[in-house]
Amino acid sequence: MLTTPWRLYSFALVVTNANSWTALGDPTRRTIFELLVEHPSSVGELARDLPVTRSAVSQHLKVLKDAGLVADTRSGKQRIYRVDEAGLASLRAEIDQFWSKTLAAYKLAVEQPSKEQK
Numbered sequence: 001m002l003t004t005p006w007r008l009y010s011f012a013l014v015v016t017n018a019n020s021w022t023a024l025g026d027p028t029r030r031t032i033f034e035l036l037v038e039h040p041s042s043v044g045e046l047a048r049d050l051p052v053t054r055s056a057v058s059q060h061l062k063v064l065k066d067a068g069l070v071a072d073t074r075s076g077k078q079r080i081y082r083v084d085e086a087g088l089a090s091l092r093a094e095i096d097q098f099w100s101k102t103l104a105a106y107k108l109a110v111e112q113p114s115k116e117q118k
Contacts, residue, residue, distance in 0.1 A: 020091045023067035028052060029060045033083070036070060040082035 024030050032046055043061065047054040061081055064070040068087035072079040 019067035020069055020087065020094075023063050023069060024091075026060070026063075028056070029064055032057065032060050033064060033069060036081055036083050040080045042075075042078045042080055044078070046081070 024033060028050065031050065035041060035046055035049060043054050043057050046061075047057045050057060052060075061070060061072075065072065065081075068090070069084055070081050070087075071084040072081045074080075
């Protein structure tokens with residue numbers, strides 16, 4: 001049985017793109033994404049900088065692409081991958097929402113009179 005009184009809290013719904021968060025949750029994909037932030041690259045160029053095979057890099061890029069974080073263009077026989085600015089902007093907006101809500105909650109907590117002040 002619960003002895004703590006129930007309190008109702010109002011939480012605003014934050015719409016998130018779970019695919020982006022999940023995609024960047026993998027350390028190798030996050031590294032690939034960080035490399036693409038520096039400059040667009042082909043699978044072969046990325047594989048040279050990583051301890052995984054070209055095939056693994058391709059699979060990671062597919063996940064990032066499906067999450068809307070990277071895009072590719074054909075250049076001859078290869079594809080050049082780059083950060084998708086729209087996907088990154090969407091992820092940034094989500095992070096900004098969390099930050100704004102955290103700051104607002106902190107402001108409320110600080111402005112509440114403590115038990116000692118009452």
